Amino acid sequence: MSYRDIASRQTLAWAAVSVGARMPVAMAPLALVFLVRERDGGYTLGAMLAAAYVIGEIAGAPFLGMRMRAERARPQLAAGLAAGAVGFGALGALPGAPAAVLAVCAFVAGAAPAAAPGGLRALLNGMVPERAVAQAMSAESILVFMIWAAAPATVAGLALGVAPGLPLLLAAVLMALSVPGLWTLPAGWKADESDREGESMLRIMARAWPVYVTGAAGLSLLALAELILPALLEQREISVGMSGPLLAGLAVGSAAGSFVYGLRTWPGRLRRQSLVCMLGVCGCLAVVAVLPTAPWLAVVLVCAGFLQAGAMLTRHLTLREVLPPSALAAGYSVMYAAVGAGYAASGSLAGALLSVTTPSTAILAGVALTVVLTLVGTLAEVRPAPAPAPAPAPAPDVPAPSNSVARPS
Incomplete structure (x- = not known):
């Protein structure tokens, strides 16, 4: 396609x-x-x-x-x-x-x-x-990054x-x-409501919690980049005004990553693609914490944005695998809330860390937390689901005695 x-x-x-x-x-x-x-x-x-x-x-x-x-x-x-x-x-x-x-x-x-x-x-x-669908989601992602x-x-x-x-x-x-x-x-x-098999919407949403955890982890990295970058530039004695162009490079990298992801089918299952992209973004931000010059920061942030797009798209596509069609809009909305919560929590963590340590150390601490959340979500996804209980054997057909009393079923 x-x-x-x-x-x-x-x-x-x-x-x-x-x-x-x-x-x-x-x-x-x-x-x-x-x-x-x-x-x-x-x-x-x-x-x-x-x-x-x-x-x-x-x-x-x-x-x-x-x-x-x-x-x-x-x-x-x-x-x-x-x-x-x-x-x-x-x-x-x-x-x-x-x-x-x-x-x-x-x-x-x-x-x-x-x-x-x-x-x-x-x-x-x-x-x-x-x-x-993958091309449509990639096109949507490009549009969102252009808006932002x-x-x-x-x-x-x-x-x-x-x-x-x-x-x-x-x-x-x-x-x-x-x-x-x-x-x-x-x-x-x-969407046929019967695809939920009688499960409540809340139980269906809870079943997809590993996807929400890795989604929140992905946006927490964006918060780290946006909120700590000005302080990091100041620490490196680089003009704080460079934060705007550097973050624009991050957005351009994300738009390019979204476009490339939709061009072909990629090898491996979605959760493996997501894990590779997330760890790649974590590696890029860890490198950002120690790079001394603005040009190298620009290159690495573009790479981080490129990989982040793949991480985000694989999370949305994974929801289509784990949720029934009638619950997809709800799943996307819960993901929206989860990534917002991840962004807010990471921003609060960044503010707290900047008051007690250097910007580079704050980024490394945030990256470490993101790696932990990513591994937790990924391991929970690969855990086999409990096997359903076997259905009870049907009772044998025994004819009722002639003097028995019928009971309401």
């Missing part, structure tokens, strides 16, 4: 809707900081609002995702995106509101549309032939050049425009 096999008007419409739904997510944390930075304690308040937004995402994704139904996903996605647009609009229109009001709006903006990425991914899976590369410059330009609230108002408009765009896509995707 090639990328030509997934190109169609419908997938282009899906891409447009995805940009409207996901660009606000990529803009939100930095936009919230710029929104209040000129107030008293602005940066602290901005960090608090960004935390409220991320907590909303982490809480909303599994809660709403597990309630999404395959055949009628459209109204659920539309309601979430519309509520998210209201949350973003309120933030942009009321920059001087009390901190508590802004925190509630940030939580709503994060929580309400949090199931949209999982739902849109499930829609895309249903729109392409089964044999082209464009978002910081968009936010900074609008907030500093025009008005602090404008990035959030733009986010509201984009998310609102994605709602009518849903009607250009299928109403849902085909």
Whole structure:
């Protein structure tokens, strides 16, 4: 299969809707900081609002995702995106509101549309032939990395050049425009609820926990790179302004890795591919901790991004193997929450370590923790599932005596 096999008007419409739904997510944390930075304690308040937004995402994704139904996903996605647009609009229109009001709006903006990425991914899976799913997921990954590369410059330009609230108002408009765009896509995707065999959605999600652990580990590496890199550059006596181009190189490497992954079928099972890519990213970041010059840092970060794309894609494809079709949107949403939690936890760990040790040591400690999480998740995946209990033998057919009393079954 090639990328030509997934190109169609419908997938282009899906891409447009995805940009409207996901660009606000990529803009939100930095936009919230710029929104209040000129107030008293602005940066602290901005960090608090960004935390409220991320907590909303982490809480909303599994809660709403597990309630999404395959055949009628459209109204659920539309309601979430519309509520998210209201949350973003309120933030942009009321920059001087009390901190508590802004925190509630940030939580709503994060929580309400949090199931949209999982739902849109499930829609895309249903729109392409089964044999082209890997190419579709790779194309989606390229789109996401392009969005995340464009978002910081968009936010900074609008907030500093025009008005602090404008990035959030733009986010509201984009998310609102994605709602009518849903009607250009299928109403849902085909999935027979009987494929769950009577299991509750919560039990099905719990069954895939090793995939979520390795997914969270993968994003924790991105947090390490983003949050510790400026301090590491300062330690190496390199201009902190180089952090922007270096992180852009990381994003470009990820986009290139996504494209290459979709070009062919790769040897080995998905969990083995994931393990190789994750260990490769860990190795790259360990090297970053000791490299002395910016050009070598750029090369290694591009390589890290390239491998990280493979790690992320194999995790999403593994979910398709371990979950029934009717639970895929929920699985993607739980993964979204898991990687968000991994990013937040790694960011907190990075902040704590930087207060007691050097940036290079902090990176190495984070890499060591990521390796442990990766091995735990991988070993849990290869553990054989318990064999089902044998069905009881049917009772012999014994005719009832003529004076027996029939009992209700």
